[in-house]
Amino acid sequence: MQFKTLFAASLLGLAAAAPAEECTKTGPAKSGNSPAPKTFGLVALRSASPIHFTHFSASENGFLLGLPKDKQNATCTGKSDGSAVFRLNEGELFLYNTGKKQQRAYTDRSGMGQGVLQYATVTKNPLPEAFETKGWKIDKSGNLNFDNASGFTACPNGPDGSWTVWVATGNSRPGNSDKECLGFNARVAEIEHPTSCFYSEYSG
Numbered sequence: 001m002q003f004k005t006l007f008a009a010s011l012l013g014l015a016a017a018a019p020a021e022e023c024t025k026t027g028p029a030k031s032g033n034s035p036a037p038k039t040f041g042l043v044a045l046r047s048a049s050p051i052h053f054t055h056f057s058a059s060e061n062g063f064l065l066g067l068p069k070d071k072q073n074a075t076c077t078g079k080s081d082g083s084a085v086f087r088l089n090e091g092e093l094f095l096y097n098t099g100k101k102q103q104r105a106y107t108d109r110s111g112m113g114q115g116v117l118q119y120a121t122v123t124k125n126p127l128p129e130a131f132e133t134k135g136w137k138i139d140k141s142g143n144l145n146f147d148n149a150s151g152f153t154a155c156p157n158g159p160d161g162s163w164t165v166w167v168a169t170g171n172s173r174p175g176n177s178d179k180e181c182l183g184f185n186a187r188v189a190e191i192e193h194p195t196s197c198f199y200s201e202y203s204g
Contacts, residue, residue: 036088036138037190039096044154045143046184051154051163056186058084058095058199061118063105065154067162076197085194091134093144095119098196106131107146107167115153115169121201143185155181 042056044065057067058074069082077098085096086105093105102122109115110130120127127133135147145151146167154163155177166174166181173181 037188039085039087039191039194041083041085041189041191042144042186043189044152044184045187046154046182049182049184050156051182051184054163055083056086056165057082057162058103058119059159060200060202061120062158063117063119063165064158064162065165067158068160071160071162073200074197075200076195078195080195080197084199085191085197088136088138091136093133093136095199096194096196097198099198101198103199103201104133105136106133108132109149109167109169114171114174115149115167116175117152117165117167119199138188141185142188144188145186151183151185153181153183155179 044051044054044056046052051065054065057064057072059067059072063084067082069080072080072082072084074080087094087096095103095105097103103119104122105117105119106127107113107115107117108128108130109132113130132147136144138144143151149167149169151168153166153168153171153174155166155173155175156163156179157175157177158164163182164175168183173179
């Protein structure tokens with residue numbers, strides 16, 4: 001099936017991105033009526049583009065594609081291949097960490113936020129009203145989506161040649177990017193033996 005072909009190719013892309021001894025073991029994504037995987041990575045799908053088969057990284061409160069594996073600067077309990085590990089809980093998306101501090105993804109799809117996708121440590125203080133955290137789901141094709149958004153957008157303005165990731169809102173150049181951005185799907189790749197990490201946060 002097409003899904004299996006695409007998923008197998010995405011795993012090849014992950015394997016090419018890091019040495020074999022550092023790659024996290026993955027398995028087929030669960031979708032449709034199957035339960036969501038406990039932990040997973042995300043692989044960008046946009047054929048014939050520079051971001052095709054690149055993996056999500058998390059750094060300084062933002063999500064990136066194509067960030068060099070030694071630039072993520074996460075604090076991990078074991079070896080990391082430079083990609084972010086996620087988990088879903090009641091419609092919210094968290095970065096995988098077995099410690100007390102949990103980091104949760106949020107998006108701002110207002111006219112000001114334009115679909116910005118970031119993460120922050122969960123605290124007792126409420127997030128601003130425009131920030132959305134609940135609505136994440138895996139569709140029957142194995143792609144992660146937020147609410148009714150049609151995938152994601154990547155713009156080539158991140159650090160070290162990476163692409164910043166946004167939730168798609170219909171804006172072709174979110175963040176007033178002066179470079180062409182690309183829409184893409186984020187394929188879920190189950191991770192059977194995840195590494196716990198606390199991802200870097202912007203210190204100002």
